[in-house]
Amino acid sequence: MPELPEVETVRQGLNQLTLNQTIQGGEVLLSRSLAYPASVAEFCQTITNNRIVSWQRRGKYLLAQLQDKNHNLAGWLGVHLRMTGQLLWLNSQQPVPKHTRIRLFFESQQELRFIDTRTFGKMWLVPANYKPAEIITGLQKLGPEPFASEFSVTYLERKLSQSRARIKNMLLNQSLVAGIGNIYADEALFTSRIRPETICADLTKPQIKQLHQAIQAVLKASISRGGTTFSDFLNLLGISGNYGDVAQVYGREGKA
DNA sequence: ACGCTACCCTGGCCGC
DNA sequence: TGCGGCCAGGGTAGCG
Numbered sequence: 234m235p236e237l238p239e240v241e242t243v244r245q246g247l248n249q250l251t252l253n254q255t256i257q258g259g260e261v262l263l264s265r266s267l268a269y270p271a272s273v274a275e276f277c278q279t280i281t282n283n284r285i286v287s288w289q290r291r292g293k294y295l296l297a298q299l300q301d302k303n304h305n306l307a308g309w310l311g312v313h314l315r316m317t318g319q320l321l322w323l324n325s326q327q328p329v330p331k332h333t334r335i336r337l338f339f340e341s342q343q344e345l346r347f348i349d350t351r352t353f354g355k356m357w358l359v360p361a362n363y364k365p366a367e368i369i370t371g372l373q374k375l376g377p378e379p380f381a382s383e384f385s386v387t388y389l390e391r392k393l394s395q396s397r398a399r400i401k402n403m404l405l406n407q408s409l410v411a412g413i414g415n416i417y418a419d420e421a422l423f424t425s426r427i428r429p430e431t432i433c434a435d436l437t438k439p440q441i442k443q444l445h446q447a448i449q450a451v452l453k454a455s456i457s458r459g460g461t462t463f464s465d466f467l468n469l470l471g472i473s474g475n476y477g478d479v480a481q482v483y484g485r486e487g488k489a
Numbered sequence: 490a491c492g493c494t495a496c497c498c499t500g501g502c503c504g505c
Numbered sequence: 506t507g508c509g510g511c512c513a514g515g516g517t518a519g520c521g
Contacts, residue, residue: 371516
């Protein structure tokens with residue numbers, strides 16, 4: 234299940250492979266995977282003849298900025314991989330596996346393929362006259378990025394002091410800090426020696442400082458290794474990350 | 490308002 | 506071996 238480090242790894246790969254190449258069309262094999270617009274024809278029409286000029290990441294969302302031939306903003310392409318979503322960059326002659334949901338065809342027979350077994354993943358095409366958050370509503374509630382200055386120890390102290398939720402649940406709440414899921418919540422809590430069921434408001438200042446440090450440390454360690462191997466995460470070319478080698482807790486319940 | 494739960498979905502795993 | 510039941514798990518809706 235891709236979390237911030239896996240999504241960041243995908244983003245870096247997309248920026249290396251997909252930029253400034255004309256999109257020649259699209260194909261939606263499962264309409265449910267396209268969250269917006271409702272019309273597949275409109276989706277294909279809007280992306281065609283445009284190019285991706287950059288991929289950005291916000292929490293676990295990927296956002297591609299589209300430009301037309303005249304370098305004017307042509308909209309945004311949003312992707313959320315949820316649990317089993319995967320993006321692959323390959324030659325469009327490659328066989329199309331069963332769980333392929335959306336295909337984007339680029340020049341030189343290259344293709345960006347969205348594959349998603351459990352079909353919770355989504356793709357959005359944000360028209361040029363909208364802001365991404367107007368269409369991708371999940372963006373509105375996201376808290377700060379874990380490496381942004383807004384995500385300070387002081388911020389974390391203030392937010393946690395206001396909550397009676399359990400800390401594990403709170404870390405999964407994207408409005409506290411964006412991008413953490415089950416794996417990195419467990420890793421950060423283990424590293425900072427905090428029990429997951431601890432009530433947020435009961436955490437001491439030293440504990441919160443430890444937690445803040447641990448969140449940044451575990452995410453950074455995983456990003457530097459290109460994501461995790463607990464899940465079926467593969468990078469754009471189908472190669473797995475190797476954070477599993479150094480992870481301490483996730484998937485090892487009772488083995489510590 | 491807040492915190493929790495059900496729901497979405499499919500493949501893989503477990504027990505019988 | 507086959508089948509049914511259960512689990513995963515991010516985000517959202519809806520409940521108390």
